[in-house]
Amino acid sequence: MTINWASLGIVAAFSLVVGVLVVVLVSLALVGLSAREPDPAGEPADEALVIGRGSGGLSRAGGTAVAAVCLLGAAAIVSYGLYLLVV
Amino acid sequence: MDISVIIVVVILTALAFDFTNGFHDTANAVATSIATGALKPRTAVLIAGILNLVGAFLSVQVAKTISSGLVDEAKITPTVIFAGLVGAIVWNLLTWLLGLPSSSSHALIGGLIGATCVAAGADAVKFAGLIGKVLLPAVLAPIIAGLIALIATYLAYRITARAAKGTVTKGFKLGQIVSASMVSLAHGTNDAQKTMGIITLTLITAGALPADAGPPFWVIVSSGLAIALGTYAGGWRIIQTLGMRVSKIQTAQGFAAGTSTTAVILTSSHLGFPLSTTQVATGSIFGAGAGRGVASVHWSIARQVAVAWLLTLPAAAAFGAVSAWVAATGPVGTIVVVVVLIGLAGGIYAASRRRRVTADNVNDVNGPSQSVDLAA
Numbered sequence: 001m002t003i004n005w006a007s008l009g010i011v012a013a014f015s016l017v018v019g020v021l022v023v024v025l026v027s028l029a030l031v032g033l034s035a036r037e038p039d040p041a042g043e044p045a046d047e048a049l050v051i052g053r054g055s056g057g058l059s060r061a062g063g064t065a066v067a068a069v070c071l072l073g074a075a076a077i078v079s080y081g082l083y084l085l086v087v
Numbered sequence: 088m089d090i091s092v093i094i095v096v097v098i099l100t101a102l103a104f105d106f107t108n109g110f111h112d113t114a115n116a117v118a119t120s121i122a123t124g125a126l127k128p129r130t131a132v133l134i135a136g137i138l139n140l141v142g143a144f145l146s147v148q149v150a151k152t153i154s155s156g157l158v159d160e161a162k163i164t165p166t167v168i169f170a171g172l173v174g175a176i177v178w179n180l181l182t183w184l185l186g187l188p189s190s191s192s193h194a195l196i197g198g199l200i201g202a203t204c205v206a207a208g209a210d211a212v213k214f215a216g217l218i219g220k221v222l223l224p225a226v227l228a229p230i231i232a233g234l235i236a237l238i239a240t241y242l243a244y245r246i247t248a249r250a251a252k253g254t255v256t257k258g259f260k261l262g263q264i265v266s267a268s269m270v271s272l273a274h275g276t277n278d279a280q281k282t283m284g285i286i287t288l289t290l291i292t293a294g295a296l297p298a299d300a301g302p303p304f305w306v307i308v309s310s311g312l313a314i315a316l317g318t319y320a321g322g323w324r325i326i327q328t329l330g331m332r333v334s335k336i337q338t339a340q341g342f343a344a345g346t347s348t349t350a351v352i353l354t355s356s357h358l359g360f361p362l363s364t365t366q367v368a369t370g371s372i373f374g375a376g377a378g379r380g381v382a383s384v385h386w387s388i389a390r391q392v393a394v395a396w397l398l399t400l401p402a403a404a405a406f407g408a409v410s411a412w413v414a415a416t417g418p419v420g421t422i423v424v425v426v427v428l429i430g431l432a433g434g435i436y437a438a439s440r441r442r443r444v445t446a447d448n449v450n451d452v453n454g455p456s457q458s459v460d461l462a463a
Contacts, residue, residue, distance in 0.1 A: 004219075007360040011351065012231045014358075016238070019350035023239035023343050027246035030258040034250035078265065081349060084357045085272055086145050 022074050029070035035063025093165045096421060097289045100172040102313040105282040107179040108191040109139060109317020112278065114325040115188070115348065115368035116270035119341030119375075121449060122330030125260035126267070128321070128446035134264075135271040136319035142275020143283075143311030156216040157196060162207035165289050166414050167199070169421070170206075172285070173428050174198025174407025178399060180435045186324035186332075186444070187395040190363035192281065196221055197403030202411035204404070217400075225396060228362040229370025232351045236371040239343035240378025247339065259338035266345025273352045274364050275314060282310040323444040329369065331452045334376030334384045344368070344375035366396065 035058035058066065117131035126134065175194040182189045196217075203211050247255045283302040286309075290296040296303070302310075330336060336344070348364075348371045355362045369392060376384040410428075413420045 004360060007358050008227065011355045011358055011360050011362075012227075015231065015347070015350040015354045016235050018354070019235040019347045020239045020242065022346050022350070023243050024246065026258065026262050026342065027243045027339075030247055030255045031250045033258065034247075034254045037251040037254060078269070081269060081353050082272075084353050085142070085269075085276060 018077060022077050025070040025074040025077075029067040029074070032058060032063040032065070032067030032070065035066075036060050091293070092418075093169065093421065094289055094293045094295070096425065097165045097169045097172070098286050100169055100176070100425075101282050101285045101289070102309055104172045104176050104179070104191075104195065105279065105310055105313035106317035106320075107176050107183070108278050108282070109136075109314040110320040110322040111179045111183055111189075111191050111317075111325065112274055112365055113318045113320075113322045114329045115364050116267045116274060116345075118326045118329035118368075119336050119344050119372060120260075120263045120267045121326060122336045123260065123263065123338045123341045125263040125338065125341065128323075128326075128449050131267070132319050132321040132446075134268060135274075136315040138268055138271035139275035139279065139318045140311045140315035142272045142277075143279035143307060143314065145272070145276050156220060157213055158199060158203045159207065159211040159213070162203065162211045163199075163288075163292070164206065165292060166421070167202045167206045167411060168285060168289055170202035170411035170414050170424070171195060171199035171407045173410040173424055174201055174403040174405070176428065177406045177431060178403040180432055181402075182395055182399075183322055183324060184435050184439055185391075185395070186328040187392060188325050188329055188365050188369050189392075189395045189399045190225070190365045191278065192363055193221060193225065193396075193399045194403040195281070197400040198407035198410075200400070201404030201407030201409075205408045205411040206415060221400065224360075224362050225366060228351070228355075228366040229373070232347050232367040232370035233374030233377070235350065236340075236344045236347035236374030237378040239347060240340050240375045243339040243343055244379065256338050259342040262342040263338065263345055266342060266349050269349040270345060270352065270364070270368065271318070273349065273356065274318075275311065277352075277356060277364065279310045279314045282313065283307060286310065321446060323446065323449045324439070327444050327449050327452065328388065329372050331450060332385060332388050333372050334379070336372070336376065337379070340372075340375035340379060343378065344371040347371040347374065 113132055113135055116135050117126065120126040121128050121131050172195070175191065175198040178189070178194040178197070179191055200212050200217070243259070283306050286306050287296065287300065287302045290303075290306075291298055291300060334340070348368045351362065351367045351371075352364055355367075373384060373389055410424050414424050
């Protein structure tokens with residue numbers, strides 16, 4: 001029996017980094033976009049548990065910049081995923 | 088039986104399996120998007136169906152054969168492939184009736200193993216390969232995906248806890264649509280290729296294609312269409328299980344689950360360590376549920392899913408073995424298997440009508456559709 005533990009380890013580690021990174025980037029982008037709202041300190045999303053502190057103090061321009069950078073990063077990762085699918 | 092007749096039977100059975108594969112696995116991509124309202128049910132399965140079809144054309148690398156490394160391929164005949172497909176179809180239909188997500192690939196492997204045992208003896212099965220290719224990934228895939236989804240969900244809630252509710256919900260819904268689309272595309276690429284591989288192998292076995300041939304265009308088109316139509320048919324019962332019964336999924340969880348599934352599937356496929364899409368997606372959804380609070384997950388559903396996963400290989404093998412035994416008696420035996428398969432499928436469909444789950448009530452777990460509680 002041959003189990004390719006190295007490949008499995010890479011799958012786990014790479015997936016963990018990429019999967020979590022995309023979610024974090026999108027979350028940060030949404031925090032940035034929230035700064036553009038009239039009342040950024042609104043209620044938490046859905047009826048979720050409030051399990052931490054969010055953003056605060058971001059200007060509209062700052063929020064937009066954060067959102068743009070984060071979304072670009074997430075889009076780059078998604079594009080790479082598409083590339084892996086096609087190639 | 089005339090070789091050309093059995094070839095036609097195998098091709099039709101492979102396409103039937105492809106169809107069941109499609110509707111059985113629709114939930115992997117769209118269950119959470121439907122549950123959170125990111126996509127309307129019909130829209131979700133339409134998008135998933137189209138992307139499965141597109142995915143079937145994306146890669147030119149044909150899956151050599153799903154049986155590679157698991158059984159002695161020299162002993163695989165069209166009849167063995169037919170019987171294996173029958174075993175997989177029966178298991179797919181039964182688990183669909185129960186609303187349980189189980190791996191179509193593992194069902195196919197089980198069916199082929201059972202059929203091979205009957206046709207060529209147990210010596211033709213490489214049990215060592217079974218552990219490395221099926222059993223170990225079956226245990227690890229949901230754990231890895233679940234862990235990623237759990238961490239991602241926790242961070243998503245933590246980061247956006249005080250952000251504007253409307254913006255966050257809308258943003259995560261858009262993210263869900265993107266991740267669901269990626270999973271659909273990957274599913275079309277991986278799973279449609281398996282059916283193409285089976286049909287191509289059958290044609291090679293029959294001498295209709297040279298040994299190193301790729302799939303003819305009609306094989307690519309028919310396989311892609313079969314899985315796309317199956318996906319569009321929407322395995323609503325499994326969608327309901329994954330979207331509504333595991334946990335009350337919210338947009339952040341749906342996005343985290345979809346992203347985790349996409350990351351694991353794409354990485355594993357690219358590195359040559361293919362994992363079951365179903366098991367990855369299911370693990371992700373449980374992980375995303377736990378990321379909001381372990382108590383929010385209905386663990387009784389997890390137990391049922393685990394039992395289904397444990398039974399997939401032996402049950403499909405048993406169905407495949409019986410089919411191979413009957414089909415080996417000759418043309419009449421093959422016809423009997425086909426007739427019994429059609430009868431079973433009809434019976435399962437009729438049974439499903441007693442508790443219908445459709446696009447209209449897929450998110451309704453408290454209504455009449457809940458008369459049979461999986462968790463009971």
